[in-house]
Amino acid sequence: MEVDWTTFLLEIANFIILVWIMNRLLYNPVMNAITTRQDSLARTAAEAERLRSDAADLENRYRSRLTEWAREKEGLRQEMLAELSAERTRLEASLLESLEQDRDKARTMREQEQQDRLRELEEAALAQGSRFVTRLLQEVATPELEERLQDLFLASLPTLPEERLRAIADALREPGVPVRVASAFVCPELRRMELRRRLAELCGYEGRIEFDEEPAIIAGMQLRAGPWIMDATLRGELSFFAEAAHHGDAVV
Template identity: 45%
Template sequence: MELTWTTLLLEILNFLILIWLLKRFFYQPVLRAIQRRQARLEATREEAERLRREAGEMRDRYQARLEEWAAEQHQARETPRAELRTERERLTQALMRNLEDEKRKAGVLAAREQRERERHLQREALREAGRFLSRLLQRVAGPEVEQRLIGILLDELPALPAERIAALKTAIGETDQPLQVSSAWPVEEKLRRAVRDVLETILGRTLRIEFTQDPDLLAGLRITAGPWILQANLADELRAFTELAHGA
């Protein structure tokens, strides 16, 4: 394909438009999600501070009651001082244990809630990104994009791992059906020959190939031989991203 200045300028313009769309429709929603997360974290910190204050007030009340009780006992002279000190130490230790337990429980609860909020925000951000990418890819998908994807596929097919090539050979040998090559848009004969040549070269045999059209792929190819599938199209990539978002 001959590269002209007009083509280069159009490619640059397409790239700049894509960057603007990503910034306008993807970066801003994610930024807002981060801001909401920061607000929730601030609320969690305020809740932890409130619990700390309440624990301090509880400790002060316990301490005041202990002191009042000690004064009453001292005035009444009904309890030996040694017994009073022992009881006071016991109550103080019990109070401190209660306070530590409450503090630990509050910390565990706050940490759990924070982790859950972070996971929720991450899932929401990924889902929002998936929805945006779906809308974006449906708009930009076209024959030109498909031709580029096919060009990338032709470059990468010879570099397939040996085990994948072996699996493809096995799949072809186990079926009497032709190799299915599906595209979203009509593929010109020159590219069909190129795809055929690369596949026959890496497999070392003549192939029966059936080229079909599937608009649901948006742009790109899907190569199928029995259970063996090679996905090189926008729809399959988008589906993988969406599954990642739901499984996050």
């Protein structure tokens, strides 16, 4: 246990040199590497922070734009809803008007159909009544009734208008046109002469007149001269009533 001074001094020198070597070869390079990496990490972190900040800024701008878009969209939606509401109101009004027109049309058609049906019923009733009356009058028609009708016929001739009498006279004087008088029963000679006299007085016709019996006319007298027919028969009156009902004329 003694100190060798050479060793002592060499150890001091060795250690000082070793400190210098280690500082130069190990400590400084390693610390520099760590510092460089930390600086790089700090720069990276700063860059990341800047990017994050930029991203946050972008996000805020994006959110702001989204909010603006949402507001604009809401405005457009409200405008569209208002337009839709107006259009719906217009369409509803149009539809209601169309429905009202359809209802009116249907009501009119229904009324028309009712009137038609009523008219058909009336016609049917009149026809049935006419048939019934015809059958009834055929049963009860007599020469006396026919004479009475012929009297009415002869009595009504002078009451005809002048123009009509003139037209009848023209038809009677038309050459080749037969003048026929039909009755349900045999017309008495006296009645025939009365008819010739009246035609001669009123129309100036004194030509040939053919008298026929037609039971179908039930009773009365019918004069035919060309297109003219002067009817005073029960069949003609019944037909007149039936046709008057068919043409909508009131029959009272």
